[in-house]
Amino acid sequence: GEGPNAEVLKQREIEELEEKKKKRKRAAGLSSMKKIFENKEKIAEVQELEEEKLRQEKQSKKAKLEEIKHERHDVKSFTYNSFDANHMRSKSSIIMCSGEWRDQLHPLIESWDWETFEKEITDENFVPKINKLPTPVKITPYHCEAEIYEVDHSINEISIALENVPCVNPLKPIKTRPTETVLSAIKEITKERLIETSDVAEKLMENNKIDMLPKLENLPDVVKNIKKGKREKIAKISGLTLDINKAKRFIPGQVLNTPQGPVFIPGQTVETPSGPVFVPGLSVNTPAGPGLIPGHIVTNENTNEPFFLAGQLLQTTNGEEFVCGQTIKNKDDSHRFVEGQTVLSEEGLKFIPGKILTTGPEEVFVPGQTIMTPEGVQFVPGQTVTEESGVTF
Known part of the structure; x- marks a missing residue:
């Protein structure tokens, strides 16, 4: 009943002191940790600011380099198999004015009253710097024959178009065309063999092989x-298999016997009102679904390398001819065949709507489109740009 003795009390005091010391150490430890985190945050902020500064410097340097590039490349000619799509896009946007250039297409009409101007003008003596009008440049206009080509609706339905890109600089187009031997051999494909390349998308989907088609x-x-x-035959479809980027790809098509030997022609059979027709072209699988890019793989005479030429065998004023071009979809969902040139860029195969004009000894590719005007069918030079809203000419 006398309570704890002196030794016990002393022991308790020692324990309490030790507990207080521990708490102080913890607090000191926490404050030091807090300082470390604060310092780290400050360092991170400084690094972010430095990185942002470097990024802005790089952007400004890149912009300057782009300007220099535009100046240097102004007269550079591109070829069909070496085309700089990015450079042409940026250059065409400069020409069309950056920003809302469409607003400049419809300027405001302002009236100007000469009498008011005479009243407001001060009586000052003006000395004209020019007293002679410049001599006008005489340019002989080039008359260009143009026609609108009709493509079968069934072929349009399965056709996929390459991306339209502008071309401001001169372009040297490919002159090679599919041979008459190949075009004639395609017409002679029997109905039994045409079945082997018919309903390609449906057959591949049924057999879960649609992913074997190459992408753009x-x-x-x-x-x-x-x-x-x-x-090889995949899903009862004749064609070729290729290893592309460690993946097996399937290219539907027919093997034709020609005097030069057997030739593989990629393409599909399309059911038309006049019967099944083999349409040469590259079958592709896109996010919108599978389809066909009509055209021929031709061999360049100079480099002896294969090159894909988008186009179709169409009825022209000179008879049946292979016309370089592709079918594009209008805003009203109707289809229209556009003449042009296939080019190989750093982004892959692209298409430039335009026409090859023969001016004396040389051939010149002029970007533009053949359209119906109040004066009739005319070829109108201009640039075709693919935007998010669609194709703009």
Whole structure:
């Protein structure tokens, strides 16, 4: 009943002191940790500011380099198999004025009263700097024959178009066209063999093989390695298989016997009102679904390398001819065949709407489109740009 003795009390005091010391150490430890985190945050903020500064400097340097590039490349000629799509896009946007250039298409009409101007003008003596009008430049206009081509509706329905890109600089187009031997051999394909390349999308989907079709970005490799392909039937469809980027790709098509030997022609059979027709072209799988880019793989006479030429065998004023071009969809969902040139860029195969004009000894490619005007069918020079809202001419 006398309570704790002196030793016990002393022991308790020692324990309490130790507990207080521990708490102080914890608080000191926490404050030091807090300082470390604060310092780290400050360092991170400084680094972010420095990185942002470097990024802005890089952007400004890049912009300056782009300006220099535009100046240097102003007179550079591009070829069909070496085309700079990014440079042409940026250059065409400069020409069309950056920003809302469409607002400048419809300027406000202002009236100007000469009498008011005479009243407001001060009596000052003006000395004209020019007292002679410049001599006008005499340019002989070039008359260009133009026509609108009709493409079968069934072919339009399965057709996929390459991206339209502008071309401000001169372009040297490819002159090679599919041979008459190949075009004639295509017409002679029997109905039994036409079945082998019919309903390609449906057959591949039924057999879960639709992913074997190449994508748009694979097409340059497909064209380049077409001769290395192995003849094979997938889902009862005749064609070639190729290894592209460690993946097996399938290219539907027919093997034709020509005087030069067997030739593989990629394409599909399309059911038309006049019967089944083999349409040469590259079958592709896109996010919007599978389809066909009508055209021929031709061999460049100079480089002996294969090149894909978008186009179709169409009825022209000179008879049946292979016309370079592709079918594009209008805003009202109707289809229209547009003449032009296929080009190989750093982004893959692209298309430039335009026409090859023969001016004396040389051929010149002029970007533009053939359209119906109040004066009739005319070829109108201009740039075609693919935007998010669609194709703009």
